[in-house]
Amino acid sequence: MSTREIPMVDLRAQFATIEKEVRQAIDEVLTTQIFILGPQLEAFEREMAQYCGRRLAIGVASGTDALTLALRACGVGSGDEVILPAFTFLATAGAVIAAGARPVFADSDPKTLNIDPESVRVLVTQRTKAVIAVHLYGGAAEMNALLELASRRGLVLIEDNAQSLGASLSGKKLGSFGTCAATSFYPSKNLGAYGDAGMILTDNDEVAERVARLRNHGQTGRYIGAEPGCNSRLDEIQAVVLRVKARYLDRWIAARRSHAARYKQRFTNVNAIRTPSDEPNSVHSYYLYTVQIASERGLGDNPAVRRDHVARHLASRGIASSIFYPLPLHLQPAYASLGGKAGQLPVAERAAHEVLSLPLYPEMTTEQVDRVADSVIEVL
Numbered sequence: 001m002s003t004r005e006i007p008m009v010d011l012r013a014q015f016a017t018i019e020k021e022v023r024q025a026i027d028e029v030l031t032t033q034i035f036i037l038g039p040q041l042e043a044f045e046r047e048m049a050q051y052c053g054r055r056l057a058i059g060v061a062s063g064t065d066a067l068t069l070a071l072r073a074c075g076v077g078s079g080d081e082v083i084l085p086a087f088t089f090l091a092t093a094g095a096v097i098a099a100g101a102r103p104v105f106a107d108s109d110p111k112t113l114n115i116d117p118e119s120v121r122v123l124v125t126q127r128t129k130a131v132i133a134v135h136l137y138g139g140a141a142e143m144n145a146l147l148e149l150a151s152r153r154g155l156v157l158i159e160d161n162a163q164s165l166g167a168s169l170s171g172k173k174l175g176s177f178g179t180c181a182a183t184s185f186y187p188s189k190n191l192g193a194y195g196d197a198g199m200i201l202t203d204n205d206e207v208a209e210r211v212a213r214l215r216n217h218g219q220t221g222r223y224i225g226a227e228p229g230c231n232s233r234l235d236e237i238q239a240v241v242l243r244v245k246a247r248y249l250d251r252w253i254a255a256r257r258s259h260a261a262r263y264k265q266r267f268t269n270v271n272a273i274r275t276p277s278d279e280p281n282s283v284h285s286y287y288l289y290t291v292q293i294a295s296e297r298g299l300g301d302n303p304a305v306r307r308d309h310v311a312r313h314l315a316s317r318g319i320a321s322s323i324f325y326p327l328p329l330h331l332q333p334a335y336a337s338l339g340g341k342a343g344q345l346p347v348a349e350r351a352a353h354e355v356l357s358l359p360l361y362p363e364m365t366t367e368q369v370d371r372v373a374d375s376v377i378e379v380l
């Protein structure tokens with residue numbers, strides 16, 4: 001990569017700051033030759049539960065598995081409906097299908113782009129068993145309203161914490177609100193493994209026990225299967241890497257927040273840009289720095305034309321940008337059989353045309369943030 005180019009994330013720059021510790025830690029695992037369900041995972045589970053303000057944590061093979069096993073352990077299965085935001089990553093809905101249930105897509109709040117509790121309220125039926133609140137980009141969903149609704153209607157509330165590890169709301173870590181939370185340690189996440197990994201966080205002993213069983217072929221004892229399970233274990237090498245990196249997580253989030261503040265300051269007087277909402281009682285983890293670029297009438301039939309123009313301009317300057325997500329789930333080919341129609345979830349659909357994520361990673365320099373901001377401002 002040329003020094004003039006600015007990527008979305010720079011994992012090599014991060015590795016350079018922790019290389020010695022990581023290599024030493026991996027070496028320890030190699031010396032023990034214990035790779036599956038060993039002491040590193042146990043320690044990491046204890047440390048993450050404590051970090052997130054939960055009693056229990058169970059490591060699994062990915063964030064998607066964490067969601068699927070969380071749903072199954074909460075009793076969600078065939079014939080159940082699960083309400084989730086249409087404006088999220090495919091995995092949130094894929095997990096519902098993998099658990100045997102039916103996804104029902106809700107619209108988003110226009111300010112935070114997180115699931116709109118009012119949209120959830122009108123979708124609840126006799127068959128609704130659970131709601132998944134995704135803390136998109138690292139910013140808190142409206143947990144108070146969702147908790148109130150879940151409790152009133154007897155629903156399980158699961159947090160998809162894949163993008164928001166380390167963020168908080170009213171002084172409580174995200175991931176500590178629902179019946180349980182599922183998080184992802186995909187390499188580019190704020191806390192990323194060197195491969196796939198995920199975790200379920202809960203205070204509920206039964207849910208934790210069941211997830212621990214499901215991730216290991218449903219076994220209650222050696223070769224005794226209490227129920228059909230799967231192989232979804234967070235291995236010792238990933239656990240030890242994550243334990244090293246977890247020591248830096250708060251510092252990395254602080255650096256992200258400082259870059260986000262700089263972007264916000266630079267975009268203050270740019271009318272066409274809406275910067276991410278950082279609610280006063282919450283701490284955003286800025287997994288992604290996602291602005292909304294207002295679509296403009298008279299620019300043609302494509303409502304994303306202005307956003308796409310900005311993205312192309314950035315690319316011409318050697319600056320990466322990305323769209324999370326270009327198509328809401330109710331309009332995805334994978335879910336066509338559920339009958340979603342364009343115009344049904346207007347906030348999610350509009351967001352898909354307007355969002356643009358800009359480079360943001362802890363090792364970025366202020367000069368790089370300014371270069372991105374300058375390039376966005378000059379094209380608008």
Ligand SMILES: Cc1ncc(COP(=O)(O)O)c(C=O)c1O
Binds near residue numbers: 063
């Ligand atoms: C919101 C959301 N949910 C779920 C996942 C799935 O996590 P994983 O990639 O670890 O399976 C991701 C990760 O990309 C995500 O961003």
